[in-house]
Amino acid sequence: MANETGIGAAVKRKEDARFITGTGRYTDDIGAHGQTYAVFARSPHARAKLNGLDASAALATEGVVAVFTGADLQADGIGDLPCGWTVHSKDGEPMVVPAHPPIAVDKVNYVGEPYAVVIGESLEAAKNGAEALEADFEELPAVVDLASAASADQIHENVPNNQTYDWELGDKAATDAAFAQAHHVSSLEIVNNRLIPNAIEPRAALGEYDAASGLYTLHTTSQNPHLERLVLAAFVQIAPEARLRVISPDVGGGFGSKIFVYAEETAVIWAAGKLRRPVKWRAERSESFLADAHGRDHVTKAELALAEDGTFLGLRVKTLANMGAYLSTFASSVPTYLYGTLMAGQYKTPAIYVEVQSLFTNTAPVDAYRGAGRPEATYVVERIVETAAREMGIDAAELRRRNFIAPSDFPYETPVALTYDTGDYEASLAKALEHADYAGFGARKAASEAAGKKRGIGFSCYIEACGLAPSQVAISLGAGVGLFEVGEVRVDVTGSVTVVTGSHSHGQSHETTFAQIISEKLGVPFENVTVLHGDTGRSDYALGTYGSRSLAVGGSALIKAIDKIIAKGKKIAAHMLEAQEEQVDFADGTFTVADSNQSLTFPEVAFAAYVPANYPLEELEPGLSEKAFYDPPNFTYPAGAHICEVEIDPATGVVDITSFVAVDDFGHIVNPMIVEGQVHGGLAQGIGQALLEHGVYDETGQLVSGSYMDYTMPRADDLPSFTVDTTVTPCTHNPLGVKGCGEAGAIGSTAAVMNAVTNALGVASVPMPATPETVWRAAQA
Amino acid sequence: MEISITVNGRSEALDVPDNALLADVLRERLGLTGTHVGCDTSQCGACVVHMDGAAVKSCTVLAGQANGAEVTTIEGIGNPDNLHPMQAAFRENHALQCGFCTPGMIMSAIDLVQKADGQLDEGDVRDGLEGNLCRCTGYHNIVKAVLAAQDDMKSA
Ligand code: FES
Numbered sequence: 001m002a003n004e005t006g007i008g009a010a011v012k013r014k015e016d017a018r019f020i021t022g023t024g025r026y027t028d029d030i031g032a033h034g035q036t037y038a039v040f041a042r043s044p045h046a047r048a049k050l051n052g053l054d055a056s057a058a059l060a061t062e063g064v065v066a067v068f069t070g071a072d073l074q075a076d077g078i079g080d081l082p083c084g085w086t087v088h089s090k091d092g093e094p095m096v097v098p099a100h101p102p103i104a105v106d107k108v109n110y111v112g113e114p115y116a117v118v119i120g121e122s123l124e125a126a127k128n129g130a131e132a133l134e135a136d137f138e139e140l141p142a143v144v145d146l147a148s149a150a151s152a153d154q155i156h157e158n159v160p161n162n163q164t165y166d167w168e169l170g171d172k173a174a175t176d177a178a179f180a181q182a183h184h185v186s187s188l189e190i191v192n193n194r195l196i197p198n199a200i201e202p203r204a205a206l207g208e209y210d211a212a213s214g215l216y217t218l219h220t221t222s223q224n225p226h227l228e229r230l231v232l233a234a235f236v237q238i239a240p241e242a243r244l245r246v247i248s249p250d251v252g253g254g255f256g257s258k259i260f261v262y263a264e265e266t267a268v269i270w271a272a273g274k275l276r277r278p279v280k281w282r283a284e285r286s287e288s289f290l291a292d293a294h295g296r297d298h299v300t301k302a303e304l305a306l307a308e309d310g311t312f313l314g315l316r317v318k319t320l321a322n323m324g325a326y327l328s329t330f331a332s333s334v335p336t337y338l339y340g341t342l343m344a345g346q347y348k349t350p351a352i353y354v355e356v357q358s359l360f361t362n363t364a365p366v367d368a369y370r371g372a373g374r375p376e377a378t379y380v381v382e383r384i385v386e387t388a389a390r391e392m393g394i395d396a397a398e399l400r401r402r403n404f405i406a407p408s409d410f411p412y413e414t415p416v417a418l419t420y421d422t423g424d425y426e427a428s429l430a431k432a433l434e435h436a437d438y439a440g441f442g443a444r445k446a447a448s449e450a451a452g453k454k455r456g457i458g459f460s461c462y463i464e465a466c467g468l469a470p471s472q473v474a475i476s477l478g479a480g481v482g483l484f485e486v487g488e489v490r491v492d493v494t495g496s497v498t499v500v501t502g503s504h505s506h507g508q509s510h511e512t513t514f515a516q517i518i519s520e521k522l523g524v525p526f527e528n529v530t531v532l533h534g535d536t537g538r539s540d541y542a543l544g545t546y547g548s549r550s551l552a553v554g555g556s557a558l559i560k561a562i563d564k565i566i567a568k569g570k571k572i573a574a575h576m577l578e579a580q581e582e583q584v585d586f587a588d589g590t591f592t593v594a595d596s597n598q599s600l601t602f603p604e605v606a607f608a609a610y611v612p613a614n615y616p617l618e619e620l621e622p623g624l625s626e627k628a629f630y631d632p633p634n635f636t637y638p639a640g641a642h643i644c645e646v647e648i649d650p651a652t653g654v655v656d657i658t659s660f661v662a663v664d665d666f667g668h669i670v671n672p673m674i675v676e677g678q679v680h681g682g683l684a685q686g687i688g689q690a691l692l693e694h695g696v697y698d699e700t701g702q703l704v705s706g707s708y709m710d711y712t713m714p715r716a717d718d719l720p721s722f723t724v725d726t727t728v729t730p731c732t733h734n735p736l737g738v739k740g741c742g743e744a745g746a747i748g749s750t751a752a753v754m755n756a757v758t759n760a761l762g763v764a765s766v767p768m769p770a771t772p773e774t775v776w777r778a779a780q781a
Numbered sequence: 782m783e784i785s786i787t788v789n790g791r792s793e794a795l796d797v798p799d800n801a802l803l804a805d806v807l808r809e810r811l812g813l814t815g816t817h818v819g820c821d822t823s824q825c826g827a828c829v830v831h832m833d834g835a836a837v838k839s840c841t842v843l844a845g846q847a848n849g850a851e852v853t854t855i856e857g858i859g860n861p862d863n864l865h866p867m868q869a870a871f872r873e874n875h876a877l878q879c880g881f882c883t884p885g886m887i888m889s890a891i892d893l894v895q896k897a898d899g900q901l902d903e904g905d906v907r908d909g910l911e912g913n914l915c916r917c918t919g920y921h922n923i924v925k926a927v928l929a930a931q932d933d934m935k936s937a
């Protein structure tokens with residue numbers, strides 16, 4: 001039976017009712033009686049010793065309640081902000097980790113690093129107090145340039161060469177041998193520009209402490225409240241987890257930047273306990289620019305070895321990755337296990353060797369931003385493949401086809417530690433070529449030329465590893481946490497259903513898609529399903545949302561819980577209908593006995609579970625509420641083909657995207673409307689990286705692009721409408737056959753745009769972002 | 782200073798600091814938290830409301846400037862049982878994800894459509910919403926929604 005609110009239906013979203021009427025509840029919308037306001041004093045210097053801090057004038061400022069320094073936190077036993085993934089260097093040594101106190105104690109290492117927090121009766125009082133602080137800074141030369149950071153001044157006492165690790169993956173000897181045999185070698189120097197995530201909701205926190213119960217409650221803008229609680233309890237030592245509740249209510253976008261545990265919420269929850277009063281903080285946008293974890297920022301040399309017919313023989317990649325001033329929560333994993341492992345792309349390249357040196361600079365910490373490592377990997381692979389096609393005079397689509405892993409090759413083990421379960425790369429490319437009217441490109445190019453314009457087309461056949469992650473694999477590679485997910489299905493007495501998930505929606509629409517799954521599997525009307533998330537007080541420990549994992553991992557946990565509900569429901573129904581359990585079938589919300597006309601509805605069985613009059617109490621507990629944990633056996637591998645066509649006006653350097661086609665394989669799809677929306681948003685971010693966005697520090701370490709006037713966000717008039725389509729090879733190892741769609745747009749699109757721009761200009765490379773000035777200069781050459 | 786403003790049809794007399802911003806007064810004093818604040822340079826449009834019928838960025842308007850004005854916020858244009866056509870079109874076209882930009886986006890879009898008198902094409906909508914940032918949707922569905930609402934508002 002086609003279920004209009006079931007799996008595969010473009011159901012309108014539940015969450016919209018509140019968001020379109022202005023009744024969403026974001027952290028900053030929540031207040032507590034008697035709350036105080038926190039303002040952070042932030043370093044104006046990229047690198048300096050903090051020789052002293054005179055807070056007397058601040059404390060004397062009207063309305064100032066308290067001033068806390070890094071030393072105050074330390075004296076109270078508050079620990080450092082940890083990095084949750086230990087990467088090992090080539091020599092087997094674990095990465096070198098510098099101390100990262102939430103509030104700087106005696107030195108500051110990036111502009112915007114907090115060195116004190118001022119608490120006031122009002123926001124204004126706290127701001128005035130912060131202005132009155134007198135900090136004695138002794139400026140030191142800043143290390144800003146990534147390429148030379150290893151030989152610059154040492155930033156952290158315990159970190160020689162500013163290097164946290166020097167990591168490798170793949171077979172160096174085999175790769176060198178492949179290059180020795182190559183007919184052709186293409187090489188490319190690539191800079192993956194620094195991005196600033198810029199969720200439109202700034203980060204915020206409200207900390208409360210209840211002295212009577214000793215319970216702390218933190219409302220904050222987190223993608224993973226349990227992880228936040230774990231870090232605050234186990235590492236920062238605020239309180240044991242049982243006395244700490246973290247709530248992420250409606251969250252206005254994350255894109256990775258709200259995964260991490262930051263200084264601000266740490267200080268806020270601690271101060272609430274100290275002062276025994278609620279403490280509230282909301283970032284101003286300039287603070288978001290300075291102190292949210294940034295993304296990307298790699299310098300790479302890539303080489304591809306090819307045989308005469310274009311067969312890929314080997315890929316060699318050497319990358320410098322910028323960590324910023326400290327190791328943010330998952331920073332170390334991004335340029336390694338989320339990057340090097342993706343270097344096979346969609347291709348049968350037999351030998352691959354990747355080296356990554358991650359370095360500290362006096363800039364904001366860098367961590368996962370939408371795609372996290374995989375966009376950087378795709379950019380390397382798809383730029384070098386396109387370059388090789390041009391150099392060898394082979395059609396760019398054809399060269400890819402010749403090297404694709406074929407459907408018959410799955411499961412396919414890459415030389416860089418992953419086993420792809422399934423895919424059909426040629427199918428996505430073929431569909432994309434059709435949508436893009438590749439055959440008509442020549443005519444369009446001629447027309448553009450006749451009008452004095454340059455036209456180009458670019459491809460990107462990306463792959464990503466999502467559904468993070470098989471816990472044991474991740475832990476063996478250095479992860480400090482498991483990466484399973486929890487799902488709970490609470491059937492109510494009358495048969496409505498409350499789902500509690502450890503996944504968190506900050507735009508992804510779990511309240512809708514998870515309800516669709518319940519509607520499909522249990523036959524419960526969509527409107528009778530409520531999905532709760534984002535509260536450690538409601539769900540069991542789980543890992544939250546990032547890495548396109550919610551449906552693949554969280555949805556799978558939900559399916560396991562549903563299976564338990566059905567299994568128990570069958571037992572109850574069998575008892576009530578005086579049948580054998582094996583004879584009872586469940587479909588479309590009804591339990592039926594085979595070869596009979598006996599049946600019970602789902603609500604009837606639910607009612608019996610809670611009003612157990614006719615119920616096998618001696619064998620079965622009453623109630624109908626089940627929970628399941630799901631740990632994925634493998635990553636999922638969404639993949640697809642993106643094709644971008646641009647027209648460039650050589651007189652102005654303006655790049656006009658005349659068409660953008662994305663054909664993605666996400667496996668089965670629960671809600672196509674929502675999936676398309678996810679792709680659109682990702683494309684905008686990927687195109688933004690290619691053409692507009694750039695996080696820039698000057699040589700003294702000042703953030704030059706620190707506001708919306710200086711950092712170019714994609715706006716409605718910068719972007720085209722997109723052509724989005726899908727192909728389907730279901731994931732083979734999760735119960736829904738889903739792969740995840742949250743990051744694909746941002747992973748695939750950047751390379752497609754830059755391949756199109758370089759194709760139009762007839763040049764080997766153009767730096768990102770390809771702003772009009774950059775493109776104009778390239779066009780003059 | 783003492784001000785009196787009409788917000789969503791209700792007159793309010795308030796004593797506010799001279800430097801209070803309309804956005805903060807709406808949020809903190811009147812509890813109308815549907816109006817969001819997303820930046821400090823008047824660039825994101827999350828705070829857009831209507832003042833005497835025109836869209837304004839309420840983070841850039843002093844509460845004192847709104848003295849005597851009629852202000853309409855996202856809470857004042859419709860409710861779940863009786864949505865404004867623009868609200869309905871946003872839902873129908875999946876023009877929102879996290880919802881944070883949405884109130885400002887809807888208030889800007891209504892103003893845009895009203896001023897254009899039903900004549901907007903895709904390019905006009907893209908130009909007209911240039912003052913509102915959305916990080917989630919890539920604008921594709923927002924543009925669709927505004928064009929759809931334009932038709933609905935015409936026939937309404
Ligand atoms: S808050 Fe950004 S424009 Fe008003």
Ligand code: FES
Pocket residue numbers: 200252253507876877878879880881882883914915916917918
């Ligand atoms: S829907 Fe999230 S910023 Fe627009």
